[in-house]
Amino acid sequence: MKPTTPLLKVDNLSIELPAGFDRKYAVENLSYTLEAGEILCVVGESGSGKSMTANAIMGLLPSYLKPSSGRILLNGRDLLVMSEQELARERGRTVSMIFQEPLSALNPLMTVGEQIAEVMLVHGEGDARSRDERVLELLDYVGLPDPASLRHSYPFRLSGGQRQRVMIAMALALEPAMLIADEPTTALDVTTQAQILELIRRIQRAKGMGVLFITHDFGVVADIADKVVVMEKGLIVEQGTADDVLNRPQHPYTRRLIAAVPHPDESATRAEAAGEPLLEVRNLQKTYRSGGGLFTRPRIVKAVDDVSFTLRRGETLGVVGESGSGKSTLGRCILKLTDVDGGEIRYRGKDLVPLSQAAFRPMRRHLQMVFQDPFASLNPRHTIGRILTDGPVANGVPMDEAQKKARDLLALVGLDPSAYDRYPHEFSGGQRQRVGIARALALDPELLVADESVSALDVSVQAQVLDLMQDLQKKLDIAVIFITHDLRVAAEVCDKIAVMYRGAIVEAGPPAEVFNAPRHAYTQKLIAAIPGRHWNPRAAVA
Amino acid sequence: MKTLEFLIQRLAKAAFVVLGVVILNFLLIQLAPGDPAAVLAGEAGAGDEQFIAQLRAQFGLDQPLYVQLLSYLQNVLSGDLGYSYRNQVPVADLIMERLPATLLLTGSAFLFSLVLGIVLGVLAAYKRGSLGDSLIMTGALIFYATPLFWVALMAVLVFSIHLDWLPPFDMESIGAGYTGWARVMDIAHHLVLPTVTLGLFFTAVYTRLTRASMLEVMNLDFVKTARAKGVPKGRIIRRHVLRNAILPVFTFASVQAGQLVGGAVLTETVFAWPGIGRLMFDALMQRDYPVLLGVFLVTAAVVVLVNLVADLLYRFVDPRIETAG
Amino acid sequence: MSFLRRYAQNVGALIGLAILVVVVLVALAAPVLYPVSPWQGVGEPLLGPFEDPAYPLGTDLLGRDIAAGIAYGARVSLLIGIISTAVAVVIGVALGALAGFYGGRVDDMLMRFTEFFQTIPAFAMAVVLVAIFSPNITSITLAIAVVSWPPVARLVRGEFLSLRSREFVQAAVVVGQTGPRIMATQILPNAISPIIVTASLMVATAILTESSLSFLGLGDRNMMSWGFMIGAARTMLREAWWLSVFPGVAILVTVLAINLIGEGLNDAMNPHLRGRKG
Amino acid sequence: QEKPTPGGTLNMIAQPEPPMLMVGLNTQGPTLYVGGQIYQGLLSYGKDLKVLPSLAKAWEVSEDGLTYTFTIQEGVKWHDGKPFSAEDVVFTADKFLREAHPRWRYIANTYIESITSPSPDTVVFKLKRPFSAFLYAFELSSFPVVPKHIYDGADYRTNPANQAPIGTGPFKFKEWKRGSYIHLVKNEDYWKPGMPHLDELYFRIVPDAASRAVAFEKGTVDVLRGGDVEGFEVRRLSKLQGVTTTTDGWEMYSPLVFMQWNMRKAPFDNKLVRKAIMHAIDRDFIVRNVWFGLGKPAVSPFASTTRFFSDDVSTYPFDLAKAKELIAQSGVKPQEHTIRLMPIPYGTQWDRMAEYVKQQLEQLGFKVDIRAVDAGGWSQALSEWDFDITFNFTYQYGDPALGVARHYLSTNIIKGTPFANNEGYQNPAVDELFLKAASAVDEAEAKAAYAEVQKMITDDVALGWLFEQRNVTIMRDKVKNLVRTGIGVNESMDDVWIAK
Ligand SMILES: Nc1ncnc2c1ncn2[C@@H]1O[C@H](COP(=O)(O)OP(=O)(O)OP(=O)(O)O)[C@@H](O)[C@H]1O
Ligand SMILES: Nc1ncnc2c1ncn2[C@@H]1O[C@H](COP(=O)(O)OP(=O)(O)OP(=O)(O)O)[C@@H](O)[C@H]1O
Ligand SMILES: [Mg+2]
Numbered sequence A: 001m002k003p004t005t006p007l008l009k010v011d012n013l014s015i016e017l018p019a020g021f022d023r024k025y026a027v028e029n030l031s032y033t034l035e036a037g038e039i040l041c042v043v044g045e046s047g048s049g050k051s052m053t054a055n056a057i058m059g060l061l062p063s064y065l066k067p068s069s070g071r072i073l074l075n076g077r078d079l080l081v082m083s084e085q086e087l088a089r090e091r092g093r094t095v096s097m098i099f100q101e102p103l104s105a106l107n108p109l110m111t112v113g114e115q116i117a118e119v120m121l122v123h124g125e126g127d128a129r130s131r132d133e134r135v136l137e138l139l140d141y142v143g144l145p146d147p148a149s150l151r152h153s154y155p156f157r158l159s160g161g162q163r164q165r166v167m168i169a170m171a172l173a174l175e176p177a178m179l180i181a182d183e184p185t186t187a188l189d190v191t192t193q194a195q196i197l198e199l200i201r202r203i204q205r206a207k208g209m210g211v212l213f214i215t216h217d218f219g220v221v222a223d224i225a226d227k228v229v230v231m232e233k234g235l236i237v238e239q240g241t242a243d244d245v246l247n248r249p250q251h252p253y254t255r256r257l258i259a260a261v262p263h264p265d266e267s268a269t270r271a272e273a274a275g276e277p278l279l280e281v282r283n284l285q286k287t288y289r290s291g292g293g294l295f296t297r298p299r300i301v302k303a304v305d306d307v308s309f310t311l312r313r314g315e316t317l318g319v320v321g322e323s324g325s326g327k328s329t330l331g332r333c334i335l336k337l338t339d340v341d342g343g344e345i346r347y348r349g350k351d352l353v354p355l356s357q358a359a360f361r362p363m364r365r366h367l368q369m370v371f372q373d374p375f376a377s378l379n380p381r382h383t384i385g386r387i388l389t390d391g392p393v394a395n396g397v398p399m400d401e402a403q404k405k406a407r408d409l410l411a412l413v414g415l416d417p418s419a420y421d422r423y424p425h426e427f428s429g430g431q432r433q434r435v436g437i438a439r440a441l442a443l444d445p446e447l448l449v450a451d452e453s454v455s456a457l458d459v460s461v462q463a464q465v466l467d468l469m470q471d472l473q474k475k476l477d478i479a480v481i482f483i484t485h486d487l488r489v490a491a492e493v494c495d496k497i498a499v500m501y502r503g504a505i506v507e508a509g510p511p512a513e514v515f516n517a518p519r520h521a522y523t524q525k526l527i528a529a530i531p532g533r534h535w536n537p538r539a540a541v542a
Numbered sequence B: 001m002k003t004l005e006f007l008i009q010r011l012a013k014a015a016f017v018v019l020g021v022v023i024l025n026f027l028l029i030q031l032a033p034g035d036p037a038a039v040l041a042g043e044a045g046a047g048d049e050q051f052i053a054q055l056r057a058q059f060g061l062d063q064p065l066y067v068q069l070l071s072y073l074q075n076v077l078s079g080d081l082g083y084s085y086r087n088q089v090p091v092a093d094l095i096m097e098r099l100p101a102t103l104l105l106t107g108s109a110f111l112f113s114l115v116l117g118i119v120l121g122v123l124a125a126y127k128r129g130s131l132g133d134s135l136i137m138t139g140a141l142i143f144y145a146t147p148l149f150w151v152a153l154m155a156v157l158v159f160s161i162h163l164d165w166l167p168p169f170d171m172e173s174i175g176a177g178y179t180g181w182a183r184v185m186d187i188a189h190h191l192v193l194p195t196v197t198l199g200l201f202f203t204a205v206y207t208r209l210t211r212a213s214m215l216e217v218m219n220l221d222f223v224k225t226a227r228a229k230g231v232p233k234g235r236i237i238r239r240h241v242l243r244n245a246i247l248p249v250f251t252f253a254s255v256q257a258g259q260l261v262g263g264a265v266l267t268e269t270v271f272a273w274p275g276i277g278r279l280m281f282d283a284l285m286q287r288d289y290p291v292l293l294g295v296f297l298v299t300a301a302v303v304v305l306v307n308l309v310a311d312l313l314y315r316f317v318d319p320r321i322e323t324a325g
Numbered sequence C: 001m002s003f004l005r006r007y008a009q010n011v012g013a014l015i016g017l018a019i020l021v022v023v024v025l026v027a028l029a030a031p032v033l034y035p036v037s038p039w040q041g042v043g044e045p046l047l048g049p050f051e052d053p054a055y056p057l058g059t060d061l062l063g064r065d066i067a068a069g070i071a072y073g074a075r076v077s078l079l080i081g082i083i084s085t086a087v088a089v090v091i092g093v094a095l096g097a098l099a100g101f102y103g104g105r106v107d108d109m110l111m112r113f114t115e116f117f118q119t120i121p122a123f124a125m126a127v128v129l130v131a132i133f134s135p136n137i138t139s140i141t142l143a144i145a146v147v148s149w150p151p152v153a154r155l156v157r158g159e160f161l162s163l164r165s166r167e168f169v170q171a172a173v174v175v176g177q178t179g180p181r182i183m184a185t186q187i188l189p190n191a192i193s194p195i196i197v198t199a200s201l202m203v204a205t206a207i208l209t210e211s212s213l214s215f216l217g218l219g220d221r222n223m224m225s226w227g228f229m230i231g232a233a234r235t236m237l238r239e240a241w242w243l244s245v246f247p248g249v250a251i252l253v254t255v256l257a258i259n260l261i262g263e264g265l266n267d268a269m270n271p272h273l274r275g276r277k278g
Numbered sequence D: 001q002e003k004p005t006p007g008g009t010l011n012m013i014a015q016p017e018p019p020m021l022m023v024g025l026n027t028q029g030p031t032l033y034v035g036g037q038i039y040q041g042l043l044s045y046g047k048d049l050k051v052l053p054s055l056a057k058a059w060e061v062s063e064d065g066l067t068y069t070f071t072i073q074e075g076v077k078w079h080d081g082k083p084f085s086a087e088d089v090v091f092t093a094d095k096f097l098r099e100a101h102p103r104w105r106y107i108a109n110t111y112i113e114s115i116t117s118p119s120p121d122t123v124v125f126k127l128k129r130p131f132s133a134f135l136y137a138f139e140l141s142s143f144p145v146v147p148k149h150i151y152d153g154a155d156y157r158t159n160p161a162n163q164a165p166i167g168t169g170p171f172k173f174k175e176w177k178r179g180s181y182i183h184l185v186k187n188e189d190y191w192k193p194g195m196p197h198l199d200e201l202y203f204r205i206v207p208d209a210a211s212r213a214v215a216f217e218k219g220t221v222d223v224l225r226g227g228d229v230e231g232f233e234v235r236r237l238s239k240l241q242g243v244t245t246t247t248d249g250w251e252m253y254s255p256l257v258f259m260q261w262n263m264r265k266a267p268f269d270n271k272l273v274r275k276a277i278m279h280a281i282d283r284d285f286i287v288r289n290v291w292f293g294l295g296k297p298a299v300s301p302f303a304s305t306t307r308f309f310s311d312d313v314s315t316y317p318f319d320l321a322k323a324k325e326l327i328a329q330s331g332v333k334p335q336e337h338t339i340r341l342m343p344i345p346y347g348t349q350w351d352r353m354a355e356y357v358k359q360q361l362e363q364l365g366f367k368v369d370i371r372a373v374d375a376g377g378w379s380q381a382l383s384e385w386d387f388d389i390t391f392n393f394t395y396q397y398g399d400p401a402l403g404v405a406r407h408y409l410s411t412n413i414i415k416g417t418p419f420a421n422n423e424g425y426q427n428p429a430v431d432e433l434f435l436k437a438a439s440a441v442d443e444a445e446a447k448a449a450y451a452e453v454q455k456m457i458t459d460d461v462a463l464g465w466l467f468e469q470r471n472v473t474i475m476r477d478k479v480k481n482l483v484r485t486g487i488g489v490n491e492s493m494d495d496v497w498i499a500k
């Protein structure tokens, strides 16, 4: 028995893109409904048009993007025909929105209390005192500590999770009937993400709100969705109840997405790699000191604290841990991109720590790196050919030889030979990451450090790149240090996993062991926070 | 505590910079052809060797260079800026007599250009793409491209000679004997043309800067948040965009404050404004080194001070600064 | 070439370019258009504009052709503008790159040095330099360069500082490229667009500065420049307005054109800042 | 004659701002202009160069021309109330000016035997040998009388009184706001009864020439001294209603403008080249177009307003063909010479003149490079003889021995000063004639010698005489009696008044 007017009804919505884009419509013929008290998840790859619908509902589309057809009915009233003033009255009151990036979404020059109170102020709600009280109430409600003093803080003083809670408090201030959340947890740690998801679910239940939740993470969908809409290139390819879509996906695109969701492979236990240790790290220490002056003590961060491990040829070590735990710093130390405060890094028995940059340079070719961001790690002004030959040329390889090698590598990582003369911006993220891998391989390294090398990619692309890396590693017998914050990914590809917490390795072992029988409390917490743990994507597409 | 520490650090740095400027200029000036004695002899309309030698000895110019530099620095550190060769008056007196005029002129030009520039920039950004925007930006471009002295000449021609609204030069009505409020009004009246002349170029700069900064901030996420909250456009501009957009304008302005003093050389010349810009130029032409060095020292100190004050204000306006260090 | 297309979409920038092309052509063609030196008196002194069709912009008090002066002045103004900017950019890029790339003490030292120059008002400094080295085209150009490099150095430093930590630079370190090579081939090409934009505006400022120096009597007396023409005729503004108005307009138009070009470059090079008309 | 009205304020311009007002230490134009109201000379000179009384009321020259006796005015008081006496004159002549004043030092050391004051109101100068120009050495700029009680025994240049000068003149120093104005007020104790008429004098500092014209036009100032505004402004302003102009008042100085070349260097060591250059320059054009008619082409090194002027000299009318011919004769190849032309940094008209000269020299085939310098650079280059050709001018000071000879005497080839024989001209006959004329007791004898000298110098083309400056004083009609003597506005303005 459903009420006749749904909370939200998107009806045949199309939004045209300006000329010069790769497709004509940002979203095309979109139709779905959201009822009060329901969580509707919109999933799909980057650029599929998820945010566009949300922005259209809020009337936040840039002025040059206009819905060309369709209706958006909120409680039966068409938002697309409302004037800006009317819309402004609805925003924040009947429908609220929270965004992905919690730092940039808050005004840096206003205290969080002011920003929350502003919602009530602009909607003419209450007086100064009642608003103040409400702010305190809200801050408390979203679980922020010490609301009385926190409301006078500026956003930059709050952690990411806290900021996102402020955003939620702001969205809830007038108890709207509907909440739109555009990837609200993507920028957060798994543990924080779990808390925020929990918070949203709790509020949604308590207030009976309708929630439109945008995400690209099927794990999140599995945890919270009542209904799911799957989008691809501006079109809805599949929609239905969460159970249907997750466990009985029909459309090939949905199936492909679900298949790509990383999932620890419990069965596979890998053969312990034998042979000479390639890299031995002993009691590595790295402390950052910053600020500090005549009267203040400098801020001291022990980013790497007494870390030791051994890596053999052909072995993959996964380093996991939450943001700021020191993973990247560890990688940077090994590659001598930063100096080390203590300990040893023995590469083939030779300690790298005391070497000068100049003395180390000839050895660099053996230790290579694949970077996180496929967009930022390729020089936008160089052709792919140049990017791939720079390294060998710097190491004394003649140009023609380097060029030949570069072309071979393109084939090896599955790129068209024509890529050689093109520039990075002409490639997709996944393709660029392949270039990044080819660049690292151009020097025939023995050790590869991959720092979050797939985090910036969409799940399906991520799966392809991971496959490629595993493949190449087997083929070339390279040792890999695989840094990631995603335990699921690490468990899928690594021989060993080391869990870092505040600069120290708190637990290490084979993936199955770490995953199934975590010993350290922190690891346990980490694993518990993984979204969608109870859902097995493998079974869904089997 | 943190602010105090910051202040001490910055003052030390400022002192260092000012000292550097003085040494740099001292050495630079030594490269000039002709020395003050020769100029004075030339001015006197006569002069023989004995006359010039007398002057040189009196000014200490017969000493080796490093001795001159050391004794100059020593004097400066003890607060003595030396004696003007030409005017035979302590440099500090000379500068102090003329500094207020320049501070008044540059200060009001600074305020004028900053306020007007920000207002126009905000208007242009708010009405982006409209006729008003185009008019403001075209105007800004034209004032940006017009030589300052040209504006000055035209302004005098139009407003003093043809319309007879404003006095064409001087800082006050000389010999009128105004006191109190009447004097203030009299000076204000005289201040209009030079201020506008000196300020127009910078008004253009700030207008463009403000507009660009506003547009940039308007694209930031938190503006979208504010819209999503239902904040009306006017309030978004005032409460969210403006404050964030103005900070870079202020930073830029505080760095530019010194440039106004440079522009004052021209303005003071055209408007017979008794400030230190003109003093500097005359001192340069007459090789009156102590005065020249003194003016540079004082302007450097003023510039450094303005920057320091700006930084301090910044710390109050922008809560993020303190941790950023 | 999407850059050219983006640039071409900007009407103002195209107008600016067109004007500048005309100015450059006039400058180049000056000796052909006016084979006699612009310093040579050719007509009756103080002819008003259009009084004699041979001298459409009139003559000055020595009977020199104003039109010829403007044509030759274009050469000097552009020359001073471009060379001084080039020198300033070279100094600024060199110091800024070193400071930004190496950071730490190098950065501290270089930035303190830059501060010395920034603390002295630029125009005052230029006046002193020109007076000291006696006014001629070299000293004027160098003086303008010396006072204009600090902003470039700061800009380049900032760019290098932020680019230095970018992943593609780290990648170059990891593959074993040396510092200088990284600066020259990896970072500089990526910092070039703000430098070009700044440089284009500096050309305009340099032309204005030259004219202001000339106004104070610190111009090169052998080079007919616009600033010199105004400076020389400013006191005759009311007797013979055409002597200073035409060169004044020439400065205004040229500086305006260069500005429009600079803004066009800026918009074309930073697509995300592109203002869309709605 | 009208009866003077007492009271009123006279507004004038001091341009450029004087370094100080102490006339004994600085003899720049504006210093004399302002300082002339505070200090006074021993004598003054009429527009016809007749000697007039000032602080000396009477004077007597002995037959042999060796003893000069001056009787000073009675009842004169310094501005600080101390009485003025002959002792002050002796101090001024024997100590102060001998030490601080180059021109006086030369005269004193060359000619004076002793200076004494036999009684409180007489001063006696005894000369070593006759010096016919001696009586012309006592006007304000050559012999300002300074107070002994203030300067004797103290360092002249750093004396605090230089900042608040004490003289005997009709006006007292009141205030000097640097960069703005100098304010003088009536000296109530002035020694001429019933004078001065005016209450206050303001000298304004207006650095820009255009603004100065505006100042006069708007009535902010009542008087423009020669050089305060540019030539074409003079033309415009003098046509305004209620404005009077005069070229009087410069007879004592009669500035004469010339090109000064370095005769030590090629091509100026060649007399034919110098003659050619003279023929190549149209002095009429310069006077008419660059100076707007405010001058008179010069034919001789002596100004035509002075006593010993002679027009029986070698002349060089404008004739380019002749000039080119002379160059050809001289054997000099002009294209091989790049001549550095250093204009005197005194304003735009001088610059225009440099451009004109450049243009003419280039027509002869020389390459000319204008080297702009500021005052410091100019003095230095000229003093060090580091120049090819420049402009300069000389004041005549009433007698050739004072203002003219210094530029031609070979004894005056002294490095280190810009106002000597910097061109390096040497002609023993000229030296001798100048000496003879200066020592002549008989005026006719002097006249003959000077005529001879003018002939010789013009034939040698020692300098390139261009024109005699005619400075114009512009004033409102209401300003009365301003220019009365040969030193013009530098004269004490005790008898100046403003009509109501
Ligand atoms: N401001 C804009 N101007 C022009 N086109 C845009 C704009 N924003 C998005 N698009 C285009 O609209 C399409 C849909 O974008 P949208 O932001 O909705 O994707 P998304 O699914 O939210 O992706 P993501 O997961 O990366 O956030 C894309 O092709 C994108 O390039
Ligand atoms: N250059 C630096 N200066 C000072 N502190 C730093 C610097 N780089 C990192 N840190 C600090 O060191 C700690 C570890 O940082 P690191 O980048 O290694 O973390 P991470 O595990 O890679 O985190 P993420 O998952 O966010 O990439 C953090 O607290 C960080 O703030
Ligand atoms: Mg999105």
Ligand SMILES: [Mg+2]
Pocket (backbone or CB within 6 Å): A327, A328, A329, A452
């Ligand atoms: Mg990291």
